Amino acid sequence: MAATDERSGEDLLLKVTPPRVPRHLLSRTRLRSDTDVCRGPGVFVVRAPAGFGKTSLLAQWRLEQVANGRAVAWLSAEAEDGPERLVRALTLSVRQATARPAFGQSLAARDGSPHDHGIAMWLAELAQAAVPVTLSIDQADHLPPASQALLAQIVRHAPPNLQVVLATRGPIGFPVDDLVDYGRCTVVGAGLLRFRLDETLELLRRSFGDGVDNDLGARVQEFTEGWPLGLQLVLSLQQDGEGLAALAATARAPGGELRRHLAGLLLGAVADDDTAFLGRMACLERLHPDLCRAVDGRDCAAVRLARLGLETPAVVRSEHGEWSRLHTVARDALRVRFTALPETERAEVHARAAAWYERQGLLEDAAEHALAAGQPQSAYDLIDRCLYDAVVHQGRHAEALEWLDRLPRVELQRRPRLMLAMAWSLAGSERHTEAAALVGRLVADAGEDDHALRCECAMVLSGAAMFADEPDLFCTLHDAWESDPPLHTPELLRLHAHRSAYRALLDGQAALARLRLQRQLQSRDGEDFQQGDPWGRYLMGLSYLWEGQPLLAESLLRPALAVAEAVSGRRGRLPSLLAAVLAAALWELDRPREAAELLANRLDVLERTAPAEALLLAYRTLVRVALASRAEHRAIELLESMQAVALVRRMPRLEVASLAELVRVHARGYRAQMCGELCERIDDLAAEQAQARPRWWRLVAGQPEQAHAYAAIASRDWRVAAERLAVADEHARRMRMGSVHIELLGLRAFVLDRCGERSQTLLREAVELAGAFELRRLLADAHPGLGALIAGLGELPFQPVPVPPAVAAGGVPVWSALTNKEREVLQLLSRNLSNKEIGRALQSGETTVKWHVKNLFAKLDVGSRREVVVRARALGMLPAVD
Incomplete structure (x- = not known):
């Protein structure tokens, strides 16, 4: 008997001993125990499937809380922990944490008292502790029902000095919703535990060095979807950054090593019958309990889906609502099982899904599955009913272009509404020239008095002109319908407001562009579309950057980007456009790391789908980041890529901008010969375009002058530089380009100083203006000589150049x-x-x-x-x- 008690005591001692935190564990700042997420209420429930690092997080919190003077009691729960055993384990745990050997001695003498009475005694004694105590219980859902009832008492009657932290895969045996409603409980779910891009980059760089670039980190993040155990798999498969890059490059291949390993990790613990169930569901983009019940044909399907969402990370549950989805890698692996099913069975699954989607009014999904079920005519009818609304109301252009390649030409030509939807989508893509053919057919078939259709077709073509960077053509098309357009739906009026705002920007009227958006984005019933209008936010963000207001741009664009990513994914067109403008704002605010991470693995999307303004901002931001990192070779490579994109997409404005940026780069090193050659190329381009495209030239005119000014600086011809800068500044003031004007003020002061003239007044004004608008990088980026001149000004409203770190006597920071x-x-x-x-x-x-x-x-x-x-x-x- 004594030997049994001794073994039991040793077993309990192991249960209350906290795990060691690995030395390589990344402590994520936003999940520290002293942040707003993890501070406040007395109860925390960390709930997520396997592999999300719940135990590691609790162990990390324990170390942080011990460092802050809290006593942390630990318990690893098991299914064998009945009420008696649980009370003994909790008592021993508190003894260990508080270093009070006498704690709980009264519980040992209670002789058959009910277990709930024992817990009451335990809580009463704990309330008298001199230090705050945290009780961390790992795998709390493993406890048997009777022990769960005791745990509920602890949670609901915890004294003020007790914090309870529970880690669980699934639901615990008692509800906590009321505690959440009253602010006494916080639930940390899988969404919060997933690694964000910045955390993934930090983890990879700690393992493989600073050579891991942002694009590589973003690809790894996208592939693993931030699943902590998936990231750990990536680390375990490679020993260096070069191998990681090669591994990530093959991640999209169905038979790739990384994909095979991750799929095995996601599905390895799933039972065979559950794998067969998920295999049948793999044809579905999203999963809903009722949809799975309809497709599977069994009532238990909904219960099984809910259970799998708790047990395996292969099923990604939504934080809000009943919808979920399969992890991308798991779905690809399961689709192989689905394609192995008999053709008749696959067709039946698709037909059931199509019928369910149609009953729910989800016609686009219904059309997809009807086509896969071998019902093409039904699919064409369904897509004809819904695609126009999906494109015009929701901006789902990518889906429309996919349907364009699947629709027979005869089916498209006999469906005018479908043709109009396709024209809208083509106009904003690399295939924008094809939109004119569809619009021409629609206008030819329309009556002379159908002004609404003609106006909408003009909007489609003006959208194509925006994408092709044809401002003169855009103005011609838009101006004909500028005032009192014959449009009757709020969505078309909203799109017309976008065109009006862009028209104002072309004239340098940024404030007018915002005013037009704010006034015209009001439907007849007073509903404001701005909050749910990412295109409107994009144009407003552009207008703020035009004026040199990065703080206002950031506050507007950051929430819009979060919403757009939730809807379209990180690499969607709209999220990428918003990220380009937001990254430019963050760069001006001197947050280069955030700016670069925003653009990671998005440049190729922007090259295919972005208008000139967003593409220019993205490239320019990456060039400035490279220069600040002393990677001039990388900056020049980016600018050469920018020229290549400009040639492919036939955007001479982008080509002029890339050449002007190259002049700026070489002027930093006073390379006069190279600057002169580049200026000659800029002049040739400008001469070709200026006469035929006056509005295009108005947008571009300042850049050749700035390029020549930089070339004169490189030649140390200060008088010529001053003259060129004055002309460029006049253009910037006329177009109301706020940040460009401030930058040119600083450069003019620098040049005047080299001429031996008084320039402090002009320089101080530039510095004061940059400080007022928080343009922290603007003057430092203009030229190294300007940065050195500013450093001699003395007290400034902000520090425009980086401060060197504190240095020890040996010269080492x-x-x-x-x-x-x-x-x-x-x-x-x-x-x-x-x-x-x-x-x-x-x-x-x-x-x-x-x-x-x-x-x-x-x-x-x-x-x-x-x-x-x-x-x-x-x-x-x-x-x-x-």
Whole structure:
């Protein structure tokens, strides 16, 4: 009997011993225990399927809370933990965490008292603890029902000094919705636990070095969908960055190594009958309980889908609503099983899905499955009923173009509404020239008095002119219907407002563009479309950047981008357009890392689908990021790619901009010969276009002048540079380009200073204006000489050039001279923790901590713990204390 009790005690000791946090574990800032997400209420439920790092997160929170002075009790729950065993385990856990051997002794003498009475005693004694306590229970859903009832008592009657954290794959045995409603409970789901792009990049760079570029990280992120265990698989398969790049390059291949491994990881633990069920569902883009029941033909299908959504990451559940979907890699693997089914069975599945979708009014999905079921005429009729609304109301142009390639020409020509939908979609794509043929047929068949159709066709063609960067043609088409257009639906009026806003931008009237959007985006019943109108947000963001207002652009575009990504995915056309404008704003706000990450793995989408303005902003932002990173070769490569895109898409404005940026790059190194050759090419291009396209020339006219000014700076011909800059500045003021005007003010001051003239007044005005609009990168990017001149001004409203880090006596930046562990010790020293407490937080011995502290004394040249903290704050290594 004594031996049994001893074994039981050893077993409980293992259960209450927290797991060690791996040294390579990435601590994500937004999921730290002291952030708003994880701070506040007394109960946290971390709920997600396997592989989402729930245990690691709880272990990380434990270390952070111990470092902040909390006592953290740990329990790894099991199915064998009945009520008696649970009470004993909880008591032992608190004893270990609080270092109070006498805790819970009264519970041992209760002799057959009900278990709920034992929990009440446990809570009462815990309420008297001198320190705040966190109770972390991993795998809480494994507890048997009786123990779940005791856990419910702890959650609902926890004293103020107790925080409860539960990790679970599925629902726990008691509801917490009312606690959530009253703000006493926070549920952390799989969506929050998924890695974001910036976190994936940080993880890859920690493993493979800083050579991992943003595009590669974005591809890995897209492939794994941020699933932590999937990312861990990627790390385990490769040992260096080059191998990772080769692995990611083959990720889309059906038989690729990475895809095969990830599919096995996603589906390996799924039972055979569940895999067969998911195989039948693999033909569905999205999953709904009723849809699965209709397709599978069994009532249990909905229950099975809900269970699989909790048990496996292969089923990605929506955070809101009943819809879910299959992980992309899992779906591709399961579709192989689906195609292996007999043809008659596949046709039956598609037919059932088509019937369900049609009953729900989801006609586009119904058409897809009707065509796959061998019912083409029904599919054509369904798509004819819904595609125009999908394109004009929802902007789903990609789907329309897919249908264009599947529709027989005779079917399209006898369906005018379908032809109009296809024309809208073609106008905003690389196939924009095909839109004119469809519009011509529609206009030919329309009556002379059908002004509404003629106006809409003109809008289609003006959209094609926008995409092709033909501002003169756009103005001709739009101006004919500018006032009082014969349009009767709110959606068409909204699209007309987009055209009117763009027309104002072409004249340099950014404020007027916003006013037209705000006034014309009102339907007759007063509904405001701006909040749900990503194209309107895109144009407004452009107008703010035109005026040099990056803060306003960011506040407008960031929420719009989040919504667009949720609807269309990260690489959709609209998300990419919004990201291009937002990245340009973030660059001006001196947030280069965020700007570069926004454009990661999106440039190819922009090259195919973006208008000239968005494409120019994307390329220019990436060029500036490369230059700031001292990667001039990368900046030149990007500008050459930009020229290639301009030639392929026949966009001379983009070509002029790329050449002007190249002049700017070479002027930084005073390469006069190269600048002169590039200016000759710009002049030749301008001469070809200026006479025939006056509005095009009005948009471009300032760039040749700026290029010649930079060429004169490269030649140190300061007088010529001053004259050219004055002409360029006059154009910028006329077109009301705010940031360009401020930049030219600074360059003019720089050139005048080189001429020996007084320039401080002009320079200070440029600096003050840049500070007022938060254009933190603008003047520093213009020219290195201008940055050096500004540095001599003294006190400024903001720091326009990077500040060098604190440097130790040996010439090495102090912060980089510290090891990672010394940095962690320094952070904990600033909280006045003892060596023993620091050791507990870092899972290290007290002797090791003393060694790190001694190293800090030597590197910071101090003699006490207090002086370490003071010196670190003086060097900017720790935040200053108010």
